[in-house]
Amino acid sequence: MDSGPRFARSEWRRKMILTLDSISKRFGAIVIANGVDLAVGDGEALGILGPNGAGKTTLFGIIAGTISPDSGRVIFQGEDITHLPPDKRCRKGIARAFQVPQPFGGMTVFENLVVAAAFGQDKSERDVCATSVEIIERCGLASKINRLAGTLTLLDRKRLELARALATEPKLLLLDEVAGGLTEQECHALVALISDIRTSGLTIVWIEHVVHALTAVVDRVVVLHGGAFIAQGDPQSVIRSPQVAEIYMGIPVDV
Numbered sequence: 726m727d728s729g730p731r732f733a734r735s736e737w738r739r740k741m742i743l744t745l746d747s748i749s750k751r752f753g754a755i756v757i758a759n760g761v762d763l764a765v766g767d768g769e770a771l772g773i774l775g776p777n778g779a780g781k782t783t784l785f786g787i788i789a790g791t792i793s794p795d796s797g798r799v800i801f802q803g804e805d806i807t808h809l810p811p812d813k814r815c816r817k818g819i820a821r822a823f824q825v826p827q828p829f830g831g832m833t834v835f836e837n838l839v840v841a842a843a844f845g846q847d848k849s850e851r852d853v854c855a856t857s858v859e860i861i862e863r864c865g866l867a868s869k870i871n872r873l874a875g876t877l878t879l880l881d882r883k884r885l886e887l888a889r890a891l892a893t894e895p896k897l898l899l900l901d902e903v904a905g906g907l908t909e910q911e912c913h914a915l916v917a918l919i920s921d922i923r924t925s926g927l928t929i930v931w932i933e934h935v936v937h938a939l940t941a942v943v944d945r946v947v948v949l950h951g952g953a954f955i956a957q958g959d960p961q962s963v964i965r966s967p968q969v970a971e972i973y974m975g976i977p978v979d980v
């Protein structure tokens with residue numbers, strides 16, 4: 726799969742946009758995070774891998790504000806946002822797109838965008854109409870602008886999910902398994918769109934089980950397992966690492 730153009734790799738190393746500082750979280754006996762640290766550069770595209778149930782979505786909840794960590798801090802653009810509610814984090818520039826798109830099915834594509842943009846940017850609906858149209862065009866939905874969201878194909882609902890996230894004018898975009906459920910061809914189309922979004926310099930953190938889609942876009946991959954990041958580095962090195970082979974295929978590291 727073609728990787729497409731990427732944001733200049735050196736740029737994001739200069740400044741961190743998001744830092745997880747010694748985050749711990751458990752649900753009873755299930756340890757999601759045991760004092761994990763993570764720094765995401767401004768403009769970086771970071772992939773998070775990990776087996777089912779590792780806690781990747783929970784980590785996104787901690788970043789987006791829907792889940793509280795047991796301890797540790799979430800720092801966004803230099804500010805401690807650990808105790809900030811999700812709506813305030815959204816307005817500070819953290820947006821999230823889900824595996825199962827969550828548009829208002831009875832509203833049109835345009836109306837969905839206007840609602841997201843007005844909320845995320847804290848502006849009147851009139852003031853966000855032009856940018857909403859631009860984002861709809863950019864996401865390949867111009868011909869469906871007046872269609873009800875509930876009548877769209879899965880790929881177009883995924884495009885709309887991304888468009889709604891972009892409408893909030895994020896600085897950090899969290900993608901939660903957005904390639905899930907797509908055919909190979911549809912997956913290529915979605916990767917092309919995310920690669921295009923990437924060229925604007927927007928910071929992306931992407932959880933994904935469709936590994937080839939992830940590695941086509943991201944600069945770096947971290948692997949969450951057993952409450953810790955057990956591998957990290959450039960995508961190809963990480964997916965070929967013995968730790969990842971052991972977790973995903975049961976091949977012991979010392980073989």
Ligand SMILES: Nc1ncnc2c1ncn2[C@@H]1O[C@H](COP(=O)(O)OP(=O)(O)OP(=O)(O)O)[C@@H](O)[C@H]1O
Nearest residue numbers: 752753755757775776777778779780781782783784
């Ligand atoms: N609110 C909750 N209460 C109790 N357990 C929870 C809660 N939320 C998640 N869990 C458990 O925590 C674990 C991690 O779940 P999470 O969805 O974060 O994993 P994941 O890595 O995103 O998994 P997948 O790749 O399958 O989506 C799972 O065992 C899940 O059942």
